[in-house]
Amino acid sequence: MRISIRSFALPVFAMIAALGGCTTVKSTGDALFGPGLAEAQLTPRNSTYRDLLNLPTPKGKILAAVYSFRDQTGQYKPSPNSSFSTAVTQGGASMLMDVLNESGWFIPLEREGLQNLLTERKIIRAALAKPDTPANNNIPLPSLVAANILLEGGVVAYDTNIRTGGAGARYFGIGLDDQYRVDQVTVNLRAVDIRSGRVLHSVLTSKTVYSKAISADVYRFVSFRRLLEMEAGTTTNEPAQLAMLSAMESAVIHLIAEGIVNNSWALANPEDINNPVLQYYLNESTHIM
Numbered sequence: 711m712r713i714s715i716r717s718f719a720l721p722v723f724a725m726i727a728a729l730g731g732c733t734t735v736k737s738t739g740d741a742l743f744g745p746g747l748a749e750a751q752l753t754p755r756n757s758t759y760r761d762l763l764n765l766p767t768p769k770g771k772i773l774a775a776v777y778s779f780r781d782q783t784g785q786y787k788p789s790p791n792s793s794f795s796t797a798v799t800q801g802g803a804s805m806l807m808d809v810l811n812e813s814g815w816f817i818p819l820e821r822e823g824l825q826n827l828l829t830e831r832k833i834i835r836a837a838l839a840k841p842d843t844p845a846n847n848n849i850p851l852p853s854l855v856a857a858n859i860l861l862e863g864g865v866v867a868y869d870t871n872i873r874t875g876g877a878g879a880r881y882f883g884i885g886l887d888d889q890y891r892v893d894q895v896t897v898n899l900r901a902v903d904i905r906s907g908r909v910l911h912s913v914l915t916s917k918t919v920y921s922k923a924i925s926a927d928v929y930r931f932v933s934f935r936r937l938l939e940m941e942a943g944t945t946t947n948e949p950a951q952l953a954m955l956s957a958m959e960s961a962v963i964h965l966i967a968e969g970i971v972n973n974s975w976a977l978a979n980p981e982d983i984n985n986p987v988l989q990y991y992l993n994e995s996t997h998i999m
Contacts, residue, residue, distance in 0.1 A: 756952065758959035761990075762813050765966065766982035772975055774816040775857035775904075777824075779803040780864040788870065797868045798895060799951045802958075806861070806899075809958050815966050815975075819857050827854075859910070860902040863961075865954060866914070867896040883930030893919040895954050899961040901969070910974050913964040917957040921947045960991075967991045 779802030787795045799805070803822045810816040820827055837847040876889030900912035925943030932938045967988055969975045977983060 756956040758956045761987045762959050764987045766985045767978040768815045769976040769978045771817045773858045775819045775821045776861045777821045779806045782864045783868040785868040798865050863899040866898045869894045886926045889923045891921045897957045911968045913961050915957045915960040917953040919948050919953045
């Protein structure tokens with residue numbers, strides 16, 4: 711039986727186009743396979759960010775200091791990546807400062823770059839003693855604001871391949887394969903009383919990092935000594951830093967909720983304890999394996 715290569719190849723090309731997504735064209739006219747170039751944009755966020763923005767108003771914002779939020783996992787990216795490249799971002803403190811600011815419950819104080827801040831203040835004080843002091847330097851400096859609480863913690867675990875799986879099928883030289891992998895990142899966040907050093911609240915939150923690969927291939931003789939061989943595929947990897955950011959957002963919300971229940975801080979309106987976001991996080995229980 712002879713198979714027409716034209717009638718056979720068209721569905722295959724359609725399958726490859728569907729897997730590969732849209733084709734974009736650069737200004738030079740060269741075609742690109744895949745999503746193509748994209749403009750810079752604000753970092754996308756997960757659903758925990760929406761919960762963070764929907765928190766009720768506090769009675770008063772909390773002055774919080776963050777000195778560091780270290781990578782405590784000791785994990786490096788798997789080969790063939792560089793053995794010197796860490797599995798999680800080293801900018802945890804910067805990400806946590808953004809989360810605290812977006813929550814509306816905290817006034818984050820700059821502590822990670824404290825030495826730079828102190829150096830600038832020394833420059834201003836030195837300029838005050840001169841007669842030709844610039845206008846922006848002729849006002850005496852106030853003291854730095856002290857924090858009410860110290861937020862400590864870090865990325866405590868990054869576990870790879872906690873779940874893997876896949877499925878595939880092949881018929882008459884045409885195959886389709888689907889595989890997935892699940893990693894997990896865990897962060898710890900704790901609030902420390904500045905005056906006593908007592909740990910007021912401590913939470914552990916985890917977020918999965920999902921990766922998926924789909925591939926299709928064709929390997930078939932379409933006529934005598936005429937072999938048709940085609941393959942296409944796409945891989946989607948959830949960015950580890952977005953998973954880490956989501957885990958931080960969840961940790962901050964849990965910290966706020968626990969503090970409200972234990973009277974460490976208060977709501978502007980006590981009735982807001984029935985807020986759906988707060989109730990969801992207050993009723994979330996630790997899963998026992």
